[in-house]
Amino acid sequence: MEDVLVSSLEEVLENVKQFNKDLQHETDxxxxLTQFKHWYYISDLQAFGPSKYIGYKDMNTIKYARGKGKTGIDTEKVLKQWFVKLPKxxxxxxxxxxxxxxxxxxHGKKVRRDAVIHVLKEEGGMK
Known part of the structure; x- marks a missing residue:
């Protein structure tokens, strides 16, 4: 089955919620966690989600399948419509x-050294 990219911000928000549920349930x-470079933060949810997980429709840990066949390049392109990368x-x-x-x-994990954070464009005003 082909992985389909998200087409609405609502789908992204659902994926961020699902990602955090998967974390709480200590799924695979x-x-x-240490593999993800692009992290997206939703302040309304006070939650993070990685690009390669939240950029595909109806994602969950089982469907994610350790990133098999997924690329951050595709998800970055689609997520750019709603998000802006914060300067480190x-x-x-x-x-x-x-x-x-x-x-x-x-979860006993560390953030990748080259990780970056993205926020919704309306929150992206520089401080």
């Missing part, structure tokens, strides 16, 4: 990176 996705040196980026580190630490 926990083993892959921005205060907002550093605050969110700290939050992300805490989240991953709960």
């Amino acid at each position: 996705i926990v083993q892959q 040196e921005s205060i907002r980026s550093q605050e969110l990176m700290s939050e992300l580190e805490k989240l991953l630490e709960q």
Whole structure:
């Protein structure tokens, strides 16, 4: 079955919720946390989701299948419509990176050194 990219922000939000449920239930996705480079933060949900997971329709850990056949290049393109990448040196980026580190630490994982954070465009105003 072909993986289909998300076509609405609602689908992205559902995927972020599902990703965080999968984390809480300690599904297989926990083993892959250190692999994700592009993290998306939704302040309404106060939750993160990685690009390669949240960029495909109706995602869950089983469907994610350790990223098999999925590429961040495709998801980055589609997520760009709604999100903006924060400059690493921005205060907002550093605050969110700290939050992300805490989240991953709960699962005994570390954030990739080259990880970047994206936020919704309407929140992307530089601080």
